[in-house]
Structure formats: structure tokens, C-alpha cells
Amino acid sequence: MEILIYENLNQIQKKEILRRPAVKAKDEISKIVEEIIQDVKKRGDEALIEQALKFDKVTISSIKISQDSIKNASKRIDKELKKAIKLAFENIKKFHEAQIFKKIKLETTKGVKCELLTRPIEKVGLYIPGGLAPLFSTVLMLAIPAKIAGCEKIVLASPAKINDAVLFCANLCGVDEVYQMGGAGAIAALAYGTQSVEKVDKIFGPGNAFVTEAKARVSADIEGADIDMQAGPSEVLVIADEYANAQFVASDLLSQAEHGADSQVLLVCLSENFAQKVNDEVQKQLENLARKELASQSIVHSKIIVAKNLEQSLEISNAYAPEHLIIQTQKPRELLSGIKHAGSVFLGAYSPESMGDYASGTNHVLPTYGLTKTHSSLNLADFSKKMTVQELSVKGFKRLGKSVAILAAAEALDAHKNAVELRLKSLKEK
């Protein structure tokens, strides 16, 4: 890892070291994705079945997984794993239930009742990538809040053949339908519907560049579907002082690095000596990792930044606006109020990212690529929407009526004024 002394950098360099790599030109991906979307819109299930053979090398006869298959998956899962999943389930459920929106209702003026209410998004689609590491934990992170929010229909898509733990979690969370379909085709099917896939209003979940492009495309189409957020490469920033355990810090940096070659890993610490200690530990731990190859590629372009004090560490972190922010200092909570932008914050030596990724209860779907400056971590509100209500009594209407007529007139909105004045007039006549 490159070690940089922040104070020795000029303004441009300071900005440069926190810059994320440019997202690769995607003209080719864009073209392929558009073709896949059109094919699914045109041929529906037939296209999906062909794509399963072409991309996932699996022959399937139907898209929908039977309820029996889903239930049978449970039998094939290790007892210890089931127990661990249930523990995670309970914590995630508790944290998201605590987010249930309490309606807001008040009289702004006597006789003028105003309310803010939520309504669930009716139909949601959850996408879970296939591949080597079956992300069953993401099923929990998406399906639990969907259920709590009260979504009427929750469907899940994942490439064939779907991992047993994914099916187990879907069943545990009360997912209504599971479809074996993957990639851009799955996103198209969720956005537009097919013979056996129900069209949904909003699509959630991670995916590769094809899935990301497909999500961008269907969300830009008014006939398509809304999406949770645009996902970039995963990232972590660790702030550590001299009290931190270099071994722990190194293990957290590597947790992030193993996600992929494009993972972003940054350590901000307070001395070159500590920086070197962590760097040595990273090299040591890296040797024994199953995903050594991937993690090494990420580590190569990762940086350790030496700040002059904790205040400057926070400044660097806020400029970067990380997805995951781990704070391993003597008094981690003292830094919390200074954090302006982060997806999820991990306080202290015993709060490694793994905890939030799986089981502390917080959601692991987080904004990346600096989007924490404007976007929220996935939370219950993403599965519902808010509407306002107003109800004026005759007295309340009279209290505001004249003012509203004046305001409408000043904006040259005659009919708005008229709608008020003819009511005022009718009340006088009574």
C-alpha cells in the first residue's frame, strides 16, 4: 500500500488521492444490455430460458421456482448455518422495525389539519447475483425491510441454479415468488413483466456491470421500474490512532479488498510508524487468504494516508465520503458528531465491517462512489413513499382563504384565486 503524508501534499494532490477511479467506458456493455432488454420485452420467458443456457450454462424449463423446491432447500442446509442466519434475521428485523414511520399529524393553523403518511411500494423485485459467493445475506437485507414496510408482493430473482441458502432466506423472509433468471435479462423481466414474471414497481439489489447498466436503463424509462441506487465498487475508509490494533486494522482493510480488484481501501492514521505496521500486517494476512489474487489487486492501488491529527482524519474522511467508515481510536464515539458523510460507521476495535455486513442489524446496502454526500443507506423508507394530506374545516378555510387569494393573484394564477373566492362567497351567502 502506498503511504502518503497528507501535510506534504498540495491542494490538487489532496484531491487526487481521494479520487475514485473513473468508471470504465461502457459502450459495449450498453449495447449488449439494450439488446437483452428488448429481447425480454419481446419474447418474455422464451428469451429468459435461452439466456440461462447462454450465460449460466443451465437448462431450465420454467422461470418460477415451485414452493416445494424452496421448502426443500431448507433440508440441505447445515444446522449451524441455519442458526447463524436466524440470529442475523432477528437483529436485522429489530433494527428495521425500529424504523417504522410514525405518521405526522398537526394543525398548522386552527382548523387546518396537515398530515404526512407513508404507503408501501406495492410490488418490489429483489435481485441477488449468482457466482461463486452466493449472497444470501443480501436476501435478508432486502426482504426483511420489504416485508416490514408492507409491500404487497415481494419477488426475488437470481441466476439458475439458485443456491440453497438463498432459497432458505427467501422463504424465511416471506418472499412471495422466486424466479431463476439472472443478469440484464432478469432486470428487464422485473421491470416489464413476462408470461411468468410479475412486473414490479421498484428493483433492489447488487450486480455486475450488466445488471447495473440494465437498472440504469429501466429506471430511466417511465414504463420501466424505479431502482434502489446505482452501485459502484465497494469501499472502506479506516481511521486509526496509535491505540489501534494494527492486526485488526489490516484484517478490516482486507475484508474490503477481497470483494474485488476494484474495491477501494483507505487507511487514515497518525504516524508513519503505524502505517508501516499495518502495511506489514496486510502483506502477512494476505498470504493465507483464499481470495489472495483479488485482494492483492485491490491492495496495490490502496493508500495509507498519514494525517497530523484526528481532526484532519475526519476532514479527509468527509472529503472522501466513504461507504464504510471504521473508527479504531481510543474514544471512537467522540468522532461521531464530526462525520458528515458515510454509509455505515463502525465504532471501536470490536466493530469490524463483517459485523454490519451480516448480523449487527444495520443494512449492508450502502451508497458508494461518494454518493453518501447525498444518498442514504438503504433503510425502511426505501420500501415506501410519503404522501401529504390536508383537511380544512370551514373555520380553518376562512382563516387562510383571503391570504391564499392574495398569493395566487400575485403569481397570476387566476383560477387558483377563483377556487378560493367562490368558496368564500358561498360561505357569506349562507
Added chain:
Amino acid sequence: MEILIYENLNQIQKKEILRRPAVKAKDEISKIVEEIIQDVKKRGDEALIEQALKFDKVTISSIKISQDSIKNASKRIDKELKKAIKLAFENIKKFHEAQIFKKIKLETTKGVKCELLTRPIEKVGLYIPGGLAPLFSTVLMLAIPAKIAGCEKIVLASPAKINDAVLFCANLCGVDEVYQMGGAGAIAALAYGTQSVEKVDKIFGPGNAFVTEAKARVSADIEGADIDMQAGPSEVLVIADEYANAQFVASDLLSQAEHGADSQVLLVCLSENFAQKVNDEVQKQLENLARKELASQSIVHSKIIVAKNLEQSLEISNAYAPEHLIIQTQKPRELLSGIKHAGSVFLGAYSPESMGDYASGTNHVLPTYGLTKTHSSLNLADFSKKMTVQELSVKGFKRLGKSVAILAAAEALDAHKNAVELRLKSLKEK
């Protein structure tokens, strides 16, 4: 207005009558907007000054309005108007202050603290269109929640020459800077910054097709800025039963129609007789409107749908998912629980849309074009973002550690498992 009996329609017709008109092909607009954006990115203030002359026919020497000019605007405003603005201000403030997010903090497992916190979006830009009707009310709707949310910098842009009431409202709400610039150029300046315009993180506010396209473009660019929502033509759906006042209903339909030729106006009622009464009233009131021309064009493609009962009325409304939903029935509140999708709901004869547009306290920035199925009415949360925090004590960590290691192993995430296990090991050694 066309009168249709819902029961006489087939499924395709039912869908067809609720379809919004396709947004016009915008290739030409798109090209012009892209040129304007590039010009502002390249030449900054110089480009904006040229654009003011070209599009707004105004010669300006600087973009920023002085604090003196802002304060002087107040002196030129009618006393009655000022009073009305202040009344609106107070109600909007009360309703949005009631939305302040109370942090969520709980232990999901003993020793595992999880929190959901908000942080304001640092810098926000508010765009207020120019034109005939200066939308000073929109200044209130955007700047009041921005201030309550705690945004550090609130700037406002509007085409030269800016209306006095707009400046008055900006000052009243505590806007930090006002820039005289309009259209796509203003959006580009807010998204990228210029010599005198501060770059912001998120842009709010309505605008014409050029502004809408510019907002779409800068929000798709990771170096640009986030936006509030994509705005389509404004729309209203009124549900009325036999107890409704046809005159009132007609005035509400026209309030919507006067916004523009592309405004969407729908009435759902329970008899042809009532439909005809409202239609006659619409024609009568239309005669005296200042914006008769615009409103007539909207009314031509508007529809009255006769439903068989209130339940079917709700079904129609939910299928349409209107921006504004006005309910003028004998017991309007009884329908509230059946409303699945709406931006803002107006209950009863004395809650015309004008009230919410100006002064009841609710926000008048609402999703259009059916987006109420997935999007919220503008509210305080749009000016901030949520982040999660977790802090595990040693005991809390021990309670979850083993399970997390099992989960990470099942997802083949070795380093995640390692980050937990080396901590567990170090605790045993102590």
C-alpha cells in the same frame, strides 16, 4: 370534457384513458442543453452573462445579487402580500419542523448498539423559473425545509430580472446567495460551479423542458449534482359524489388546467348527471379566466369518468396514481385508508388545491406522471441523508462473532471471517 362510463369500457380502454400523453421526443432539446452545459463548464460566468442576454434579453454585469438588492426588494412589496407570505411561511415551517427525524438507537443484541442518524446535505441549490408567473411560493417550499434540515449553504438561482417577491422570500427563509441565471445554464452552474457560483450537492426546483433535461444530465454525471425529482406536467384527480358542489369541483379542475396546456385534469364521479353539471360549470368559469387560452387547451383533453361507486373511484385513482388528489364526498376521510398512491390529498369541500399550493403547510413539490407509485412528496428527508452506526462491546462482539464467521464462510468471504476470528482469538489469549 369527455364523459366516459367506466363500466362500459373494456380492460384496454380502462388502461388507455388513464395513460398520460407520451413525453415529446426531445432530441433537439437534448442537443441544445448539452451545448449550454459544456459552455458553462468551459467559460463559467462569461457564458452565463451571454445566456442572460440571449434568452432573457437582460444585460447583467455579475451573476451574484448583492445583499443590499435583496433587502431592498422587500420595500417594494405590498404590505398585504407580505402578510400573506408570512402566514404561509409559518404554516410551512410548522409542518416541516414536525418532520425532524428523531434518531433511532437500540441494542439489537445485548452489547450491540445500532443507530440510524441523519446528516444534512451540505450544499443545496434551489431553482426558481422566471416567466410570467414568478413562483415565489416555490421559494418557501424549498428553502424552508433546507434551512430546517441544517444545510450549510443554500443558494437560489432564477433568471434575470428576478422578481421582488422571490427575493423577499429568499431573504425571509435565510437563503445564503442569490444568482441571476436561468434555464439549463443555471442548472449547469449549480452542478459544476463557476467563478462566482458555488457548486452544490443537490438541485431542487421546477422548470421547463430545458431545465428538466439539464437536471437529468447533471444527475447522471457522477461529477455533477443530485436532483430532487424529474418533473412532468402537473395533474389533478378529483373524486366527487352526489354531495359535492359542482361549482367548487369545476373551480378545482380549472386551477389545475391553468398551469399549462399539458396539465392533466381528471374527474371521477358517480353519475352522468353530476358529470354534466360540472362540465357546464367548467365552461362557464372558463370564460372569465385570465389564462382562458391555456386552461381551454388542457380542458380539451381532460376527462370525466363515471364510476359505479366510491370503491371503484378509488380503484381508478390508484391506477392513475395522481400528483394531487381532491376528495369531495360526504365523508372524505373514510376514503383515506384506501388511497395507495398520491402526492398530496385534499379532503373535503373546503380543502381546494390552492390551499396546499400556498399555505396549508404541506409541500407543493410532488411527484407526477404516476411516480407517486414509488416516490415521496418532497419532505424534510430530501434535504438530508441517513447513515447507520454500530458499536459492539467485547461482550456484544462475542455474542455475534461465531455466527458471523459461519455466515462469512458460507459466502466464501475468507477475509471477512478472518477479521472476526483473529479478534475472537485475541480475546481468548487475554
